[in-house]
Amino acid sequence: MRHRSGFSLCTVAASLALSIAPSALAQSYPVKPIRIIVPNAPGGGTDTVARLIAEKLSPALGQQIIVDNRGGAGGRIAAEMVARAPKDGYMLLLGSGSTLITGPALYTDRNYHPVKDFAPISLAGTTAYILVTHPTLPVRNLRDLVALAKAKPDSIAYATTGPGSPAHLGAELFSAMAKVKMVHVPFKGGTPAMLSLLQGETYVMVSNFHTSLPQVRAGRIRALGVTSAKRTSLAPDIPTISESGLPGYQVQQFYSIVAPAGTPAEAVQKLNQEMVRRFSVEDVRTRLGREGIEVQTTTPAELGKIVAEQYAKWVRVIREAGIKVGG
Numbered sequence: 455m456r457h458r459s460g461f462s463l464c465t466v467a468a469s470l471a472l473s474i475a476p477s478a479l480a481q482s483y484p485v486k487p488i489r490i491i492v493p494n495a496p497g498g499g500t501d502t503v504a505r506l507i508a509e510k511l512s513p514a515l516g517q518q519i520i521v522d523n524r525g526g527a528g529g530r531i532a533a534e535m536v537a538r539a540p541k542d543g544y545m546l547l548l549g550s551g552s553t554l555i556t557g558p559a560l561y562t563d564r565n566y567h568p569v570k571d572f573a574p575i576s577l578a579g580t581t582a583y584i585l586v587t588h589p590t591l592p593v594r595n596l597r598d599l600v601a602l603a604k605a606k607p608d609s610i611a612y613a614t615t616g617p618g619s620p621a622h623l624g625a626e627l628f629s630a631m632a633k634v635k636m637v638h639v640p641f642k643g644g645t646p647a648m649l650s651l652l653q654g655e656t657y658v659m660v661s662n663f664h665t666s667l668p669q670v671r672a673g674r675i676r677a678l679g680v681t682s683a684k685r686t687s688l689a690p691d692i693p694t695i696s697e698s699g700l701p702g703y704q705v706q707q708f709y710s711i712v713a714p715a716g717t718p719a720e721a722v723q724k725l726n727q728e729m730v731r732r733f734s735v736e737d738v739r740t741r742l743g744r745e746g747i748e749v750q751t752t753t754p755a756e757l758g759k760i761v762a763e764q765y766a767k768w769v770r771v772i773r774e775a776g777i778k779v780g781g
Contacts, residue, residue, distance in 0.1 A: 483543060483724055484516075484517045484543065484544065484721075486517060487517050487544070488519045488543070488545075488546065489522050489544065490504050490507065490508060490520070490522065490548050490711070491536050491545065491546065491548070492522065492523045492525075492548050493524060493529035493530075493532035493533060493548075493553050494523065494525045494550075495523055495525040499581060499709065499745050500548055501523065502741075502745050502747070503578050503709045503742065504521045505521050506742065507519070507578060507733075508521050510733065511725075511728050511732055514728045514732060515728060528552065528557050528561070529550070529553035529557055530557070530561070530564050530565075532547060533547060533553050533566050534565050534566050536572070536712070536713075536714060537565075537571040537572065537715075539714050540714070541716035541717045541718075542717065542721070543713055543717050543721030543725070545713070546575070547711070547713070548709065548710075549572075549709075549712055550707055550708065551707045551708045551764070552620070552707070554572070554708070554710060554712070554765075555708065555764045555765050556768050559768040560618045560768075560779055568761055569758070570715060572712040572713065572714065573712060573713045573714065573715050573754070574712050574722075574754045574755075574757035574758040574761065575725045575726050575729065575754055575757070576711055576729040576754065576757055577709070577710050577756070577757050578729065578733065578749070578751065579747040579748055579749045579750055580682065580706045580708055580709070580748050581662065581663065581706065582680045582686050582688075582705075582706055583620060583624055583660045583661060583680070583705055583706075584661055584662075584663060584666045584670065584677050584680055585599075585658070585659075585678045585679050585681065585695055586658070586666050586676060586678065587657055587659075587676050588656070588675060589674075589675065589676055590654055590657075591658070593676075594676075595698060596678045596679050599678060600632045600634060600699065603629075603635070604632075604634050607634065608635050608636070610637065610657050610658055611637045611639045611655075611656040611658070612625050612636050612637065612658035613640075613641060613647040613650045613656040614638060614660075615642075615647050616641065616642060616643075617777070618779040620705060621644075621647065621659060621661065622638065623768065623771065623772070624660035624705040625638070625659075625660050626771065626777060627703065628695070628703065629775075631700050631702070631703055636658065644661070644665050645665075647659060647661075648666065651675060652669065652674055663686075663746030667689060667746070670692075677689075678695070678698065679693050679697075680695065681706065682694060682706050683696060683704045686748055687743075688748060708761075711725070711729065713725075726753065733749055733751050
């Protein structure tokens with residue numbers, strides 16, 4: 455009889471231990487430093503967001519957060535590193551749209567899947583682009599540009615920062631939705647591309663806020679619309695392309711924090727809660743606003759939906775436009 459009683463007590467104790475295990479993990483995580491892998495060299499939007507996350511979340515979590523820049527191969531090195539990391543919440547990826555959405559859609563040789571290989575934590579911010587034109591182009595709004603491009607196919611040159619770049623994909627999406635044909639003129643970087651537009655060598659460009667907005671404000675180029683789904687607080691006077699004549703048009707850079715797939719839900723929720731709390735302050739909005747980044751946080755499920763939908767969208771756009779770039 456005593457033997458049975460002892461067995462019963464052991465069973466109860468084991469059951470209690472199992473029932474409190476998730477709670478204990480949630481309370482103890484993290485117990486050591488966390489590493490955020492950044493798929494770019496220091497400087498630029500992705501690195502800025504990662505360092506701000508480290509600054510704001512480290513005191514809240516009680517552990518050091520180390521920013522580890524692993525640039526190269528268009529973000530592939532960093533993404534593959536995190537996808538294969540231990541599933542314990544101590545190695546994270548600060549992914550951009552190029553790493554988690556358009557990159558995998560463009561390059562078939564990447565050894566990671568943006569949806570299957572990562573556990574979404576939260577969106578950190580977004581960057582829209584601006585569709586801009588040279589003042590000598592006889593257009594005042596988006597409808598004028600569509601009409602001119604249809605009347606004179608393959609006569610309007612648009613500048614990009616290279617094949618497969620957001621500028622290129624944004625222009626191709628515009629051409630596909632408007633059913634027009636323009637001439638692609640790629641450059642190696644944003645500075646020479648913008649210079650070609652300012653000098654009137656090219657006439658259209660989908661450009662980032664940081665580069666183009668000062669030129670728009672100075673009257674050197676004309677803004678026809680922003681590429682976000684809604685007007686951005688960084689330039690609320692500029693309408694969206696969607697509301698200006700191409701409903702549903704959207705091109706944005708998404709800065710997302712993710713972990714390896716299979717990371718415990720308790721760790722994901724802890725990180726998400728602190729992200730939402732620490733990124734809602736005005737200081738963060740101001741500092742990221744200087745980089746042309748608009749703060750936006752989400753639940754893990756919301757981020758997962760964004761990545762899945764955007765990835766499927768760009769796979770379709772790239773296929774239909776016949777865009778091909780090197781490995």
